[in-house]
Amino acid sequence: MAIADTNSSDSLPHGALTESSLRTHVWPLFSRVLAEGPKHIYLANHSLGRPLDQTSRDVQEALDAWYATLDHAWGPWMDEIQRFRASIATLIGAHRPDCIVPKTAAGQGLRAVLNSFDDLPRVVATAGEFDSMDFILRTYHHKGRAKVRWVSQRPAADVLSTPRVVAEDVIAAIREEKPQLVLVSHVYFTTGQVLDPAPIIAAAREAGSLVMLDCYHSAGVIPVRFAELDADFAVGGSYKYTRGGPGACWLAVHPRHLPTGDMPEREGKLRTLDTGWFAKKDTFRYERPDEPLLSAGGDAWLESTPAILPFYQARAGLALTLAIGVERLRAYSLEQQAFLASELSARGVRVIGPGADRGAYVLLPRADAPQFCQRLLATGRGVNADSRQGLVRFCPDILTTREDMREAAEIIAGVVGSTP
Ligand SMILES: Cc1ncc(COP(=O)(O)O)c(C=O)c1O
Structure with missing residues (x-):
């Protein structure tokens, strides 16, 4: 190979x-x-x-395109973003590349989802989530922008075990709260616990809740199978196991939440407030209809002018991970x-x-x-x-x-x- x-x-x-x-x-x-x-x-x-x-050569390639071609560098730069989306889709078994929305941090992905609910979102999350996610949720809760219920970890049974998130505890909270969003990690950052999200996703579906998986410690470590799991969202990033340095992160969105037309509301789809002109329908036609119209599919979740270098920085590590x-x-x-x-x-x-x-x-x-x-x-x-x-x-x-x-x-x- x-x-x-x-x-x-x-x-x-x-x-x-x-x-x-x-x-x-x-x-x-x-x-x-x-x-x-x-x-x-x-x-x-x-x-x-x-x-x-190769990583430093890849970043150099992005810069060389700028020196040599000035604004024509946007061609290869945009291609590189699509390549990143396709690679992450393959890595996590997502349905298609546009399900992958590039983000600079996993937390940015969480905020984009929180900011897509019309009503005050009720959230169920575990007490084991990473600090960035936890802090964002606490801030939303504190500001009255979300109502969060934290599910405790069960304490370690003995010196050779760790605290554990128990799926039944999360499911019980889902049944009581019927939240808009459930946040769990696929692999917990302190304990390394692998959580089987399948029963949580099934219970959430019954309660009408959406599920986000934090895959920062699973993508590149264990198969994620996002499409097969039928989760609604996943977040992750490149600086750990795929050797891509900081900045190249992503939010995966299940296609059932992606609009086929330019007004998600008309299709009963989510529309996030975390937006910008790269999410616009026909970005470079500079039209300003009263109703803001969006690109179709995952591009509806894009934001403003993207940073370019992180995608080049992430390229070689992702290629190596996928090749092996x-x-x-x-x-x-x-x-x-x-x-x-x-x-x-x-x-x-x-x-x-x-x-x-x-x-x-x-x-x-x-x-x-x-x-x-x-x-x-x-x-x-x-x-x-x-x-x-x-x-x-x-x-x-x-x-x-x-x-x-x-x-x-x-x-x-x-x-x-x-x-x-
Ligand atoms: C489980 C998990 N989620 C998220 C992050 C990073 O979050 P952010 O990209 O918002 O800084 C980390 C970083 O270590 C992590 O371990």
């Missing part, structure tokens, strides 16, 4: 990923970060993914996490995960988690990891070797042993 879009002439053999095949066929695509990056062991791949060499395939990346990630867990266990350190019910990292509960991470970075070669709410997250990726993980386990066990 050729990883053609990354400009590599090499090809990765079919079948399961192995460290040696990755080293031969994929590592050369990362020569810059491997040579120029810090020499510590990078296990924060769930936070900021490592960039391909999420299933193979997932299988390799589980294998690596299991190896790291067993190296730690051999040194007396038990971690949470891996498992089918967890995302891309294993977890070490620590009351002193931030200080613990600082100590990890300062010990020996250093381990770069991070923590959320007392859980230290360790995420290997395709550039992490078994030797790295063995050394990391040694450092982690040493720091565990030297602190109370």
Whole structure:
């Protein structure tokens, strides 16, 4: 299988990923970060993914088009946006490319949906949602622009488990509140819990509620299957697992909410207030009818003049992810996490995960988690990891070797042993 879009002439053999095949066929695509990056062991791949060499060339290509062709650069720039939408649609199994609405942040996607309801939206969300989403909801709630009910996580049962979002709790809240919108994560950012959204989506459908999935920690990690799940919305972004840097995010909208004509209300469809002239019908005809008319389909959800560079920045990482395939990346990630867990266990350190019910990292509960991470970075070669709410997250990726993980386990066990 050729990883053609990354400009590599090499090809990765079919079948399961192995460290040696990755080293031969994929590592050369990362020569810059491997040579120029810090020499510590990078296990924060769930936070900021490592960039391909091609990424800087892609961004340069966008700028070169501007120097060389001035306003004609809008041609390739707009094509790149369509390419991004098509790639994300493939990555998350969406119905078609225009279902993907480019955003600069996942939170921007949430606001666009909140601002599409005519009445004060009632929202059910879990207490485990990421801070950006949580903060937006709290702000809307506080300003009287939404009425939010938070569903608590169930506490951890023992030291080797984490708090959990339980689908039945979300469903009970949906049945009571009959909200306009339900927000749940596909994979929870603190605990890595994989939530099966299917029963929640079914209950929401019965109650007449729409469901948004936060896929920031699932897209590129596990298959998302947006169309198959029949969710109404999903949000995600490129800077973690698809190595695209900040700014290239997206809101996926189910086609049943997308207008076929230019007045969504006439079709009983949603129309968001988060709009701009790129959502207009025939943007470049500069017409101003009294009734604002929209483009059809997902373009009705576009906003103002878009930033262009994030789409180029996201291109190579998305191409690599799609070329390798999420299933193979997932299988390799589980294998690596299991190896790291067993190296730690051999040194007396038990971690949470891996498992089918967890995302891309294993977890070490620590009351002193931030200080613990600082100590990890300062010990020996250093381990770069991070923590959320007392859980230290360790995420290997395709550039992490078994030797790295063995050394990391040694450092982690040493720091565990030297602190109370
Ligand atoms: C689950 C989840 N959602 C959303 C985000 C990012 O939100 P935003 O793009 O609004 O900053 C993150 C970032 O870490 C995340 O982990």
